[in-house]
Amino acid sequence: ARRGELVIVPEDMLSDVIEWQGPSLPGGSIADPLVIGRYDDGSPLMLWLPGDPDTGRNATHLLISGMTGSGKGDGALNVLTEIMSRKDVVVFLSDPKAFQDFRPLLPGITWAVEGGAPTEAMVQAIQAAIPARTRWLGAHSYRQWVPQAAEQQNDPVHSCQPDRACGCEGMPFLVGWMEEAANTLRYMGEDAFNGIAQEARAAGVSFVISLQRASYDQVSTTTRASIPSVLCFGVNGAGEAGFAMPDEVLAAGADPGVWKNRKPGYCYLCSTGIPDDRLPTPARTWRFTIRSISLMEAVAQWAARHGARPGLITDQAVTATVGRAYTERDQHTTDQPTPEEDDVTGEPLVDEEDTQIDPERDLDGSEAGDDIPIFGDSTGRKPGPEEARQLFAHALAEFEAAGQMVVGPKDFLDWCERHQLSRPWVSERLKEAAIEGRLEPTAKAGRWRIVPQLVDA
Template sequence: MARNSTGRRVRHTDLLDNGLVADYTGPGLLPGQSTGGGVGAYLLSRAMPHLPPWLAAAGIGITGGLGSLKWEESAAAGVGLTLASVALTGATWWMGKSTTAQRRLHSAITVASASAWTTAACLAGPTAGPLPDLYLIGAPALALSWNIRMILRRNDAPGESGDKGLLEKVGLARAQIGQAKVEPNRVTAPLAVEAGEQTNDDVSTALGRIASALDLPTSAVRYQPDPDSSRRGDLVIVPEDMLAEAAYWQGPSNLGGSIADPLVIGRYDDGSPMFLWLPGDPEQGRNGTHVLVAGMSGSGKGESALNLQTEILSRRDVLLWLSDPKMFQDFRPLLPGIDWAAEGGTPTEVMVEAIQAVIPARTRWLGQHNYRQWVPAAAQVQNDPKHSCRADGRACGCTGMPYLVAWMEEAASTLRNLGDDAFTGIAQEARSAGVSLIVSLQRPSYDQMSTSTRASLPSVIALGCDPRDESFSLPDRVLDAGAHPGAWGNRRPGYCYLVTPGIDEARYASPGRTWGFGPNAVSLMEVLANWAQRNGATADPITAGAASSVAGNAYTGRPTPDGTPAGHAARDEDDLDDADYGPLVDPEDEGIDPEADLPEPEQGDDSPIFGQESGHKPTPEEAQRLLDRALAEFEHEGRMVVGPKDFTDWCDKHNLSRSWVSKRLKKAAEEGRLEATNTTGRWRIVPTLLAA
């Protein structure tokens, strides 16, 4: 017995009364099962549903016999018993007006016959005249009639009970229901609608009315169409919401395991765990996946992200790169275990450019080592000759390549800055490189991200949203099956639907809930981050090299416990003083005596700089030194993506026009010091050693 959303107790027998479950014997028992053992227990369990009419027949005989001892030949008792019989029969007819005419008439005849015989037995004695014969013939006949009715209600044309059943009420009168499978808190019934008249779409449309008839929330009733039929499927009813009580994160599910093992991020409404796989599995025929995390503000998107991130950091063969314009408000305890963490704006631009450079480098390495896709063996030292990059076929001994997860938190901000197709190329190409992209935002609509990017994110964790946004989060087939995230909004944080390769598609429309992260979780997350810092994977030379070739000092790898970078070493600040760039003095300030008096003002010193095309025109040699100096400082600061607006201070300091900067940037791009990005007017700095 369970409670629905209104607090009313919902029993499995309620489903039986509505014609959905046949031969139900108790919670958690399948038809034909019993709680006892042996043939006797089995026969008793089968006979028990049919005993009430016979017990009532025996009770009537006993009542007539006992009543005769008190009221035999009593005129007053005769009047009272007659009036009681008429009243009881009339009440039965009146109370049966809400049922079918057949049930109403059957009930009234049964009550009238039983009360008439009881009255006669009490007044004349149960053995007087024809009363014994009437009892011995009539009582079994009436009991059997109710047994037959019960059998016909359960075993007649499926979908039609004695009162024409639930399905008639919701417009599916001719639908046929097969043998239901009854599990604890779950009933699954095969359903087939009328051939040529209805389709699975009609069942999907009726789900709300079915939930209303059962007095259950809409999300408790789902329909999974048969992919091989347009009129058959499984109707699933979960009467109890086992997600109402929050369950809190108790730590990672598989500390030290592989990222190829399932990630556990919560539980379904029947209590089973929610699994998510990121890498593919060639043996299982499962591809790697990218993930969209979508939900309105207050729907629990941050905690859902924590569930997934803590699972990722607990694995030994994966790197996590995180971009978060909210300055890691939710994820700061995990920062020590994250290989690369970038705030919004330019740092995220640099990360996106680095990911685009890393993908072909990783794909090339995997291909050279005979991996069609990333598998856990790729993260190990390559001692297997089958995965050797050597031409002679001997083991190459190359350093392994960990899996890479690129997480874009609050991605709407990044998409506004970089364009709605910023992740399109990454999403389309990254899976074959052993890279999963995770995009988290509130509203994944077409005006936020391109349709190509959305189509390349096959997995989704869909939390509560505005009902009008459901189609942006979930595929139509999942919504048709009964998924309804708009019913939650932000009133049930953590409630979600999970659509991902590797789980049964019948689960797609089953609601789940991610683990909650209470105040006590912070210290446990810090412990996990420290474990990842000491035991987690470090970037392989291919990934680190490709990232550094784009990001320069912006990427140093996860710091080790002693504070030094785990990846490539950061450049020393004195490197800026080499002969390529000259001393740390502006060219126009060379030879100035700091003790000398300032010169007198000259004409034009007070002329405005901005908005004017005129200004100080340095010599070509001086211009080259100024630009090289500026790019070197940007590179040292990790600002690897720049545009004219980043040179505002330089224009102001050196009395240079904006048009001069734009021309010099184009010239630097021609010389290989800069490369164009996907965003108009933005350039990526090529690190000095590569540009040279």
């Protein structure tokens, strides 16, 4: 029992910074390992997301954790660029930091939103897609997602028809990525990810949560217990390491609290498919620099042109849940041309009769009659009950058209002031709309999901 094992590393392979040179297996499958760095003996640092029925490896979710300056951002880029370079996977990304690190990758990401209500809608959409994807896998005799599920179903063994190959469209793997997840959890509540974390792996969905501190006051213990894999960078002391890493790995000698943010990129990877004796072994991810941007853009362009599409099953489930927020998602991203400039010619978008107007000149002073309404009733008139209900229905339609599919009383503050209506009145109308089927309650009290009106998929 006292006999131990001594591992000697003659040269620390982690001391030198190695810049990212591009994806390890462009055009490969998401079932192949994602190479995101190297161990201290120089061997590759590999991560798997889907399961493998042949080896008994389970599918996994991933937590990326580390303090500011620890290299967590580069670690996330390593994982995401590896994912995007594979042929049979799509990515839904939420980033409350306005894509500060991920902007070069946006063209290749299937659905990207910032924080707040758009992320609420994305979480609701992923939750709704899970049972639809699980049903599809079961109908085609898959006990879990495998690369064959992403291809057209021409094998009678994997058919939804009893006596022949069905020829159904395949269903790619799905990665739901929540960057700066602490921001989203503060907005939505600590239980926001519980359902996805517990149910998604069976549906060919991996959930990636990135946050600085994986403590109980940031993410619920239910969600944390359902995320078996962690990529942990330097943290602020042993106490925080205990929130992120398994006790047995810490007992074996792993200690990211020693690094803090003094050794950016140093990390431990605890995940399925990795031998137990590798779990407490230090590793380091590749470094991303300004020179990496053009290659990141190339990865995004490849994913946009040659990568997988979500597929009919996922598209239908998500569209039925959040409607235009998904079908018109390109119009709701922040990566669009500004309204003042044409996206092709670069010329100002100004009407011909307005070309002589100086936008810097102060407006003229008020004149007699300026306070007379141009049309309709004057401002400040409180609408009658039926008119108020019509205005409320119109407001819901406007939220839907803008892609905001989750609402609550606080979203109507300006609207209430404009129409002289109270928040309690709005709260009652929200409940009525839920009874009528226009809204559905979300996991967070006081927040409602707009049920989409019919839209083209």
